[in-house]
Amino acid sequence: MAGSKWRTIADDLIKKIDSGEIPRGSQLPTELELQVEYDASRNTVRDAIKWLTQRQLVLAQPGRGTFVSRKITPFAVELSPRHGFGNGDDDEGGAYVASARVQNRRPSTSDPRVEIRKAAGLVARQLQLDEGARVVTRYQQRFIDDNPWSLQTSFYPMAFVTRGAERLVDAADVEEGVVKYLQSSLGLTQAGYQDLIAARPPDQQESVFFGLPDNASVSLIELSRTVYATTGEPMRFTVTVYPADRNQLYYNIGEVPESRLEVPGPA
Template sequence: MLKKSKNHMPLYLSLANIIKNKITENKYQIGKKIPSEMELQKEYCVSRTTVRKALKILSEENYLIKLPGKGTFVSDKSNEIQTQNQKFSSLTDSAAKSGKKISNRLISIKSVAGNDEQHTFLQTTNEQQIIEIKRLRYIDDIPFCLEWIWLAPKFNAIKAEDLNMPLYQILQKKFHINPGKGKKTFKIAFANREESFLLNVDEKTPLMQIKDLVYDDHNLPLHITQEIIRSDKFTYAVNH
C-alpha cells in the first residue's frame, strides 16, 4: 500500500516517483508496456485519479507515452530534443521568415490551479491561480496549431487585451516586457478527439508537441507555452 510520505508529498507524486525509478532501474523497459491503470490501482491501493495524475506527469516529462487503444509505454527520452536559445524566437517570427502568415483565434482565457512544474517555473505558490490562454493558430488561414500559454497572476490585466494578436506584441505594449532566453522541448504526441477536430486531422494522427519555457530580457520567468502542431503544415529547424 502506498502511504503519504513524512513531507506530505501527494500520493500521485509518490507514485510518479516510484514508476520513474522503475524506468531508470530498467524494471520498466524502453518501448515496453507498463501495467494498466487498474493493475497499478490494485498494486499500490490507490484511486484511479491518483494513478491518472501520476501517469499524466510522467507523460508530460516524456517518461511515458500513451498510445490510444494500446496502453501506456515507456518512452525513449533520447527521442526528446531540448534546445537552449540565446534569444527566443516566437512561432510567428519563425513563420514570417518562411513567408507564411500566422493568425490566431482565442478559445478561452481563465485562471487555473496550475501544476507543480508551472508553479516552480513561474515562481508562484500552489495557492495562487495562474492565467491560462488557449488559442487555435492558423497558417495562411489553415488551422495548424493548438496552443496553451500559462502566465503568472501579475499579468492578469492581459485578459482585457485582444488575444487574437501576437502574444509578444501584447506583452511589449501592455507590460513593456520582451522575451529573452528560452528552452524548447520537442516530442511526438497523438491527436485526441478535440485536437483532431480543431486541427482537421484524424484522431491518433502523430503531431509535434513543443513546450517552451521562456524568460524575459531580464532573465525572469515569463511564460510557459505548449503547442500541438501539424507537422505537415509547419516544420521547425533546430540549430546546433
C-alpha cells in the same frame, strides 16, 4: 494472383486519386460499389481500403463513409530567434506569421480564449509558482490558408496583471507582441528561452480540430517553451502542438543564409 487482388484495387484507386478522377476531399465509392466494380469479395475491398487508410490517403469518417485525404503542403516554422531575444518578433506568433510570409502562405488565428486557472504540475514548476497560484491562460487556434495548423496555450502569472499588464486578460491579440508589451508595462526584458520538444498521440479534441485519423497514425509535435527575463524570473510558459503531417520545425544557429532552407510553397 488472387492473393494480391486487394493491392491491385488499392493501386488502381491511387491512380484515380492522382488523376483527379476521384477528387481529393470527395467520398470513395462504397464497399458494395467497389465489390461490384472490381468483382471482389468484401474482405478484399476492406483490405484495400485499410491499406490506403494506413498510408493516410483516405480517411474513414464514422457514419459518413471513407473520404480521400486532401493534399497537404507542409509549412516550415523557424523556432530560433530572428532578431535577438529582446524583440517582439520572437513571440511564437510572430515567428509563425513571419514564416508564413516567407513562404507566401496566408496565416490567421482565432481570437484568444482567456481563462484564469490555478497553477498545477508542470505549469507551476516552469513558472516557479506555488501549487494553486493563479495563472492567466491564453488559448488560440492557428491556421494556414484556412487549414488548421497548430494549437497554442500560453500561461502567465496572474501577478503580472495586478502589476500592470492588464491586457493579458483581454480576449484580443496583443498586436505589438507580448514580449514588447511586458517590457513596456512591467519593465521585463526577455533574456532567452528553453524549448522542450516531444511527440505524442493526439487526444479526441485535437483529432477533431486537425481532422486526423481516429487510429492516431499522425503524431503531434509538442513544443513547450519557457521564456525568461533578464531578472531570471519566468515570463511565460507556452505549449504549442503541431500535427506532424503538415509541419516542419527548424532552427538557424549562427550565420546561416535564409536561402539554405528549401521551404515548400503552396501546391
